[in-house]
Amino acid sequence: MKGIIGCSEDAQVIIVPICKEDVVRGGMMVGGDEPVEMELRPSAGDKEALTWVCSPSDRPGMLFIGLGERTRVDVECVRHAAGYAGRAVMRDKLEQVQVSFGSLAQCSLSAAEAAGAWMEGWSLGSYAFDQYKSAAAKRVVPVVYLEVEPSEVVEERIRVANRRAEGTMLARDLANEPPNALRPETLARRVQKHFEDTLVRVEVLPVSSLELQGMAGLLSVGRGSVHPPVLIKMSYVTDPSKPLIALVGKGITFDTGGISLKRDYNISDMRMDMAGGASVIGAMEILSRSEAALNVVALVPAAENMPGGNALLPGEILTYTNGITVQIGNTDAEGRLVLADALLYAHRLGAAEVADIATLTYSCTGALGSKYAGVWGDQALVDTMQEVAALVGEKVWQLPLADEYDSYLDSDCAELCNVSSVGEAGAITAALFLRRFVHPSMKWVHLDMAGLKEISAAKGYLAQGATGFGTRLLAEWVLHRAAQHEGKEGV
Numbered sequence: 001m002k003g004i005i006g007c008s009e010d011a012q013v014i015i016v017p018i019c020k021e022d023v024v025r026g027g028m029m030v031g032g033d034e035p036v037e038m039e040l041r042p043s044a045g046d047k048e049a050l051t052w053v054c055s056p057s058d059r060p061g062m063l064f065i066g067l068g069e070r071t072r073v074d075v076e077c078v079r080h081a082a083g084y085a086g087r088a089v090m091r092d093k094l095e096q097v098q099v100s101f102g103s104l105a106q107c108s109l110s111a112a113e114a115a116g117a118w119m120e121g122w123s124l125g126s127y128a129f130d131q132y133k134s135a136a137a138k139r140v141v142p143v144v145y146l147e148v149e150p151s152e153v154v155e156e157r158i159r160v161a162n163r164r165a166e167g168t169m170l171a172r173d174l175a176n177e178p179p180n181a182l183r184p185e186t187l188a189r190r191v192q193k194h195f196e197d198t199l200v201r202v203e204v205l206p207v208s209s210l211e212l213q214g215m216a217g218l219l220s221v222g223r224g225s226v227h228p229p230v231l232i233k234m235s236y237v238t239d240p241s242k243p244l245i246a247l248v249g250k251g252i253t254f255d256t257g258g259i260s261l262k263r264d265y266n267i268s269d270m271r272m273d274m275a276g277g278a279s280v281i282g283a284m285e286i287l288s289r290s291e292a293a294l295n296v297v298a299l300v301p302a303a304e305n306m307p308g309g310n311a312l313l314p315g316e317i318l319t320y321t322n323g324i325t326v327q328i329g330n331t332d333a334e335g336r337l338v339l340a341d342a343l344l345y346a347h348r349l350g351a352a353e354v355a356d357i358a359t360l361t362y363s364c365t366g367a368l369g370s371k372y373a374g375v376w377g378d379q380a381l382v383d384t385m386q387e388v389a390a391l392v393g394e395k396v397w398q399l400p401l402a403d404e405y406d407s408y409l410d411s412d413c414a415e416l417c418n419v420s421s422v423g424e425a426g427a428i429t430a431a432l433f434l435r436r437f438v439h440p441s442m443k444w445v446h447l448d449m450a451g452l453k454e455i456s457a458a459k460g461y462l463a464q465g466a467t468g469f470g471t472r473l474l475a476e477w478v479l480h481r482a483a484q485h486e487g488k489e490g491v
Contacts, residue, residue, distance in 0.1 A: 003119040003158050008145040011098035013061045015085050017078065017118075018103045019070040020045035040064060048080070048460075050088055060098070063088060073107040076393040078117035080460030083125020087458060090126050093140040100147045111148045116157030118146065123165035124461040124468075129176040163289045164392070167475060168468035170194070171275075171282030175453065175466035179254040179271040183227040184302035187253055187274070191232055191281055191300075199238065200288045205231040213345065215301070216318040217326075217337030222303035224258055224311025229303035231342070232277075234284050239293035243485055245478055246351035248342040249280030249470075250335045250358035251302035258305045258312055258331030272466055273335070275453035276358040277302060279470035286475035294482055297349055301338035305331070317414045320344060324436055325414035333419045335360050336430055340437040347439040353381060355477060356434065357447040357470045363426030364399075365451030372397045373452055373469065376431040377445035384480050385445055385473070392472040396447065399428060406432050447473075 023045045044051040047068030055061050065081045067073050089097055104114045122144060130139065148154055174182065174190065182190070188204040195202050207228045210219050215231065222229030232251065255273040256262060262270070277300035284298050316328045318337070321344050326337070335358050346354045364374040375385055375396040382398055389396045405425045409432060411417040416436060420429040431446050438444040452469040455462045 003115070003122075003162075004143065004145050005115075005148055005150045005154060005158075006145055007147060008096050008098050008143070011060045011096045011145060012094045013063050013089065013097050015063045015065065015089070015097055015099045016103065017065050017067050017081050017099075017101070018045050019067050019073060019107070021070050022103050047077070048084055050084060067103075070107055073104070073109065075109065075113055075117040078104070078109070078114055079121030079124070079393060082118045082121030083458075083461030086122040086126035089142055090139050094142050095140060096143045096145070098145040098147060102147075112151070112153040112157040115146050115148050115154050116161040119144070119158050120161035120165050121461040123162070124168055125458070125463060127169050127172060127463040129173065129463075129465050132178075163286045164472045164475070166289070167282040167286035168471045170285050171278040171468035171471040172463070172466040174278040174281060175272045175275045175468070177271065182253050182271070182274075184222070184230045184251070184253055184304060185227065187251065187277075187300075187302050188230050188232050191234065194285070195234065195288070198288045199236060200284055201235045203233040203235075205233065213341075214321040215341040215345070216320055217339075217341045218301045218303055220312045220316070220318055221252070221258070221305055221334045221337055224306040224308035225304035226308075227304050229301070231345070232300040232302060234281070234298040236284060236288055236294060236296045238291075238295075240295055242293065242295040242482060243352035244295050244297060244350050245481055246346035246349065246354040247280045247283060247296065247298040247474055247478070248339060248346060248354060248356035249277035249298070249300050250274065250339055250356075250360065251277030251300040252305055252335060252338070253302060255305045255332070255334065256307060258334060259307050259314060260331040261307060262332060269454060272453045273305075273359050274300075274302065275466060276356075276447075276449060276470065278466070279357055279449075279468065279474060282468060282471035283474035283478070286471065287478060290475075290479065292479055292482065294478065296478055297346070297351065299342045299346060301342045303338060305334045320437065322437060322439075324416055326416045326418055327411040327414040329411075329417045329419040329421075333430075336433045337418060339434055343434065343437045343444070344439075347442050351442055353443045353481060354438070355381065355385070355445045355447065355474060357449055357474065359450045359453050360448045361427045361430050361450055363430070364448040367399070367427060368397055368451065370451040371395055374399045374427050374431075374448040375445060376401050376428075378443040381443055381445035381481070384484065385447070385477055388476040388480055389473055392476055394469055394473040396473075399431070401431060401435060402428055405429050409433055
């Protein structure tokens with residue numbers, strides 16, 4: 001859904017985003033070159049309200065989508081409105097639609113901002129994971145015409161929106177896949193195939209290479225499965241003179257908890273334990289389309305965490321390449337074990353900065369709920385993450401790297417245990433664990449997205465299933481950090 005600037009004579013519906021103030025008096029003129037007077041109920045302007053108006057057969061119908069109070073309308077509000085409108089149109093299987101931005105002209109948004117936000121929200125809200133449904137259930141994808149004055153700024157905003165949506169939908173596709181269709185090696189092949197005609201260079205490290213690299217965590221976590229672990233490495237280098245930025249995403253394609261078996265009634269969503277890895281892959285898709293001058297490497301340590309005759313056992317001690325020994329207190333705390341390997345490898349590759357993202361702890365969900373991801377790390381990197389989060393509408397909240405809790409990870413037999421000995425601050429202690437594997441010369445930021453990997457019912461531009469959270473956030477974070485290095489500001 002690329003979005004065409006202009007009007008369509010064949011549009012089956014005209015979509016009109018409206019504010020509460022637009023309908024408070026009842027009547028309003030809508031409809032482009034030949035406006036007609038419509039009288040709507042005041043509630044039509046309420047946020048998320050959808051109002052269909054049928055028209056004579058020689059005129060298109062109209063769909064009004066409420067934005068709420070005009071003073072509170074921003075790009076995120078427009079994204080969500082577009083998501084609701086997109087799903088409504090898709091349900092009616094309409095083939096051509098036109099969007100009128102007349103009401104938005106009175107808001108604080110420019111035409112370019114409105115058009116870009118609309119197309120981003122429309123594409124993401126219209127998404128559905130339907131690869132395994134019959135052909136009869138396949139959706140009609142409408143052509144979208146935007147009533148805005150054409151300009152290079154508008155076109156660039158739409159291009160950015162399309163890039164962000166495509167990367168996020170790639171992440172959603174991967175995270176939504178059933179576990180029998182996405183083992184570690186098949187994930188690697190999917191990534192190789194996806195990027196084969198791009199500037200992203202993909203390298204897959206099999207078990208033999210992982211052994212040479214001394215990746216104790218990844219090898220141990222993957223031992224219990226008949227499907228071996230891999231490390232997926234993606235490089236996008238258009239300016240090698242820039243400091244190397246690394247992205248690391250947890251890629252546990254299914255997490256049973258291993259020997260410390262999960263006790264939940266339904267763990268089918270544990271196929272999404274690689275949602276962090278999916279967001280990293282999606283971010284590389286956005287970056288590869290940006291044509292920006294970058295020096296980026298992305299790492300996805302991928303494994304299945306399964307019980308079995310050769311599975312990792314509680315009590316085992318692992319030795320990492322930085323000399324740290326880790327005793328396994330719980331095999332269900334496997335994400336930090338594989339991320340530790342990737343963080344160490346990022347330093348060996350020469351990364352100056354690294355951002356990792358993972359569905360790491362239920363504790364973070366308990367602390368922040370399902371709307372915010374936790375963020376920890378070097379303040380300059382955290383500041384950029386928070387700035388970008390506000391830009392793309394993906395919320396983060398900084399939590400402390402509290403040294404007072406570091407002793408919670410002490411082990412009687414090794415330098416470190418992979419779980420806390422105290423029943424509190426689980427998300428913080430997980431971040432403290434990861435910090436042990438960040439080289440002092442490398443700046444680091446950590447995102448815990450456990451509560452944001454999926455949504456049970458569609459809302460705004462979030463379609464049911466995997467959200468793709470972090471994809472747009474990480475891509476924009478890389479772009480902002482690269483720009484900051486260029487200007488030497490906030491570095």
